[in-house]
Amino acid sequence: MRVLLIEDDELLAAGIRGSITNEGYTIDWLEDGESALHALSIEHFDMVILDIGLPNCSGIDVLKDLRKNQNKVPVLILSANCTVSDRVTGLDAGADDYLTKPFNSTELKARLRALIRRGSGRANPIIQYRDIELNVISHAISYGKKNVSLGRREFSLLRQLLEHEGQVLSREQLQQTIYGWDDDVASNAIEVHIHHLRKKFYTSLIRTIRGVGYIIENAT
Ligand code: CA
Secondary structure (H helix, E strand, O other), rough: OOEEEEEEOHHHHHHHHHHHHHOOOOOEEEOOOOHHHHHHHHHHOOEEEEEOOOOOOOOOHHHHHHHHHHOOEEEEEEEEEHHHHHHHHHHHOOOOOOEEEEOHHHHHHHHHHHHHHHHHHHOOOEEEOOEEEEEEEOOEEEOOEEEOOOHHHHHHHHHHHOOOOOEEEEEEHHHHHHHHOOOOOOHHHHHHHHHHHHHHOHHHOOOOEEEEEEEOOOOO
């Protein structure tokens, strides 16, 4: 799950990054609306956390532009403005949720989980594929009757491939899902994670399409 945080308060941004990275998100941070709109136009994010009071242009303008460009990424607004009319303005501009500062990080995390559930169109947090079950909320994974433990990045990688069952995903697409801009990425990082996943489940779970990418075939 890749999250873009748009927040000009450095301290607050650091706090949010710290608390949600522990939940398994890959988070990238920008301080102003213009660079955020640019990033959102060229890269895929699963969620956006958007501050309203930004330098140069307001978060509401960012949101309006985003929706005008048909970008449907779930957006959670963070704002110090707490009147009913502020919240209504945010939601009417296309936000999916609105959280008033100061907020509790436990609540932020719960709201992000709710956005993921809604965004995936699944009422049920469990992705099932043959005898593999992956819970996107609790991060529990089972294979047959056994529990499997995966690192944060392997979990995200498996999830991404399962959510695109039957589709080939390129190495670049997978890399973008599990690494943020600040991460050092070894050139063979994806291959190494795929190798681990095959060992923890079974080799033919993930097929390599030479020169194209990786696929988990349709279960049927
Ligand atoms: Ca601000």
